[in-house]
Amino acid sequence: MQNREIREIANEIVREWPKPYFGAVPYLNAMRVIRSIEDRFYEDSARSVVRYFLANASTWRGEAARRIKAELKQACGDK
Numbered sequence: 001m002q003n004r005e006i007r008e009i010a011n012e013i014v015r016e017w018p019k020p021y022f023g024a025v026p027y028l029n030a031m032r033v034i035r036s037i038e039d040r041f042y043e044d045s046a047r048s049v050v051r052y053f054l055a056n057a058s059t060w061r062g063e064a065a066r067r068i069k070a071e072l073k074q075a076c077g078d079k
Contacts, residue, residue: 006034006046009071016064020057027053037075047076
């Protein structure tokens with residue numbers, strides 16, 4: 001997988017998941033301004049924002065969801 005900025009991935013999520021679960025929305029919005037997984041979003045690390053998004057995105061399914069979630073997990077250093 002290529003290493004994209006988190007905000008690029010978030011913008012793809014917005015296109016692919018038009019009605020996200022309400023619990024994922026704040027993290028998705030934060031991801032839209034994060035460049036690198038090493039960045040911070042106020043007091044939170046980008047990694048924690050992405051992980052909280054993933055925890056709240058379990059209802060998002062399909063090929064795009066699987067691919068993007070795998071990319072986010074790889075960015076976080078998770079398997």
